[in-house]
Amino acid sequence: MKLVTDVTHCDDLMKALEGFREDAPLIQRWGTALAGRLGGGARLLVAGNGGSAAQAQHLTAELVGRYREDRPAFSALALHADTSSTTAIANDYGVQEIFARQVAAHGRDGDVLMLLSTSGASANLLVAAEEAHRLGMTVWALTGPAPNPLQAAADEALCVEAATGATVQELHLVTVHMLCEAFDQAVAQRDRERCAAGRKRQRRWTASGEDAV
Template sequence: MSTEVSSVAGHCDELLDALKEFRASASLTEHWGERLVTVLAGGGRLLVAGNGGSAAQAQHLTAELVGRYRDDRPAFSAIALHADTSSTTAIANDYGVDEVFARQVSAHGRPGDVLMLLSTSGASANLLSAAEAGRAAGLRVWALTGPAPNPLVAGSDEALCVSAGSAATVQELHLVAVHMVCAAFDAALERKVN
C-alpha cells in the first residue's frame, strides 16, 4: 500500500515540477489563441493531429472551438485529422501510415490556415510528414511536444515544449495548454467583437 501512495505522490510531484517550468513558456498559448481568432474569424481553419493520447488532446481542442469552451459563441472551423477513420485507414493502406496526416493536410489546408501537431516524443514520422506538408501548403505549423530538442520542434514555426520525464505528465500539461489556448481565443474574440 505504501508503494502505491508514494507512486501516486511521485506522479503529483513530477507534474508540479513540470508545471513550474511550463508556466514560464506558457505565454505562447496566449499568442496562439489571439492568432487563431485572426485566422478562424477570417474564414480559415485549424487542422490538428496527434497519435494515441495526443490524438485525444487534439480532438479535445477541436471540440472546444467547434462547440464552445466556456461561453456561447459562434462555431469555428477546427478539424481533428485522425477523427476521419475512413480517410485515415484508406490513406494508411494506400500510402503508408507516415502519410496519414500529410495527405489530409494537403487536401484541407489552405495558405494562412494553422496546423497544430501534438506529440509527447516529437519524433512521430506521420507528424513530421504533416509538418512538411503544412509548410509546403502555406500553413503556419505549431507543435505541442515533450522535451526539446526534437525533430517536430525543428520542423515547426512555433513550439511549446513540456519538459517532463513521462509521457503522462507531458499529456497532462498539453491539456492545460489546450485550455489556455481556448481561454485566450475566447478573450481575444470578445475584444474583437466589442
C-alpha cells in the same frame, strides 16, 4: 496492511508545471493569433497519435462547440477522427502519410496546423508539417522535452520539460484549455471593438443627418 498512496506522479507534475508557467505568453499569443485567423475564414487542422490524438480532438471540440461562454462556431478539424480516411490512406500510401494526405486535401494558405507529440519524433507528424509548409500553412507543435525533430519542423513549438510522457500529455491538456481561454478572450475583444465602431458610425450618421436638417 494499510496501503500508502504513491504521489510521485503528482510531484512530477508539480515540478513540470513550474517551468511550464513560463510558456503562458506563447499560449496567449497563439490564442490571439488563432482567433484572428479563424475569425477571418481560415481553419485549424490538428493531429496526434494515441493520447495526443485525444488531446487534439479535445481542442477541436472546444472550438467547434464552446469552451466556457457561448460564441460562434469556428472551423477546426481533428485529422485522426476520420477513421475511414486514415485507414484508407494507411493502406494505400503508408502510415506516415495519414495526416499529410489530409493536410493536402483540407489545408489552405493561411490555415494553421497544430501537431501534438510527447516524443516530438512521430514520422507521420513530420511529413504533415512538411506538407503544410508547402501549402503556406503555419505549423505549431506541442511536444515533450526539447530538442526534438518536430520542434525543428514547426514554425513555433511549446516543448514541455517533464520526466514522463504522461506528464507531458497532462500539460498539453492544460495548454489546450489555456489556448481556448485566450482564443475566447480575443474573440470577445474583437466583438466589443466591432460594436464600439458600429456605435461610433451610428453617432456620426445621426449627427450628419441632424446637420442636414
